[in-house]
Amino acid sequence: MNTDRISIESLVEEHNGHLVIFIPLDVGGDQLAFVTKGLSDREGGRLKIVLPGWLVKALALTAGRRVTVNNEGNKLNIVPV
Numbered sequence: 001m002n003t004d005r006i007s008i009e010s011l012v013e014e015h016n017g018h019l020v021i022f023i024p025l026d027v028g029g030d031q032l033a034f035v036t037k038g039l040s041d042r043e044g045g046r047l048k049i050v051l052p053g054w055l056v057k058a059l060a061l062t063a064g065r066r067v068t069v070n071n072e073g074n075k076l077n078i079v080p081v
Helices: 029-036 053-059
Strands: 007-015 018-024 040-043 046-050 066-070 077-080
Touching (some): 018 029, 018 066, 029 040, 029 046, 053 077
Antiparallel strands (some): 007 066, 018 046, 040 046
16 A cells, blocks of 8 residues: 655646546656556556546546646545646
């Protein structure tokens, strides 16, 4: 279980028809991988988090929107900035 808290600011991007967040593995993506199982893949040195439709709608996310991603409470937290 991951106990190191990580918080990273990133942009929501459109990728292959989905809204995603890319986080470089070397700046915390590797630590966030634990709490993003089922939503993420490693792609070219980055963690790609695919945002589910219900979350996009609930947070009113669009491509270009800045968000903070963290693993507080050992769960994935995405907060619009």
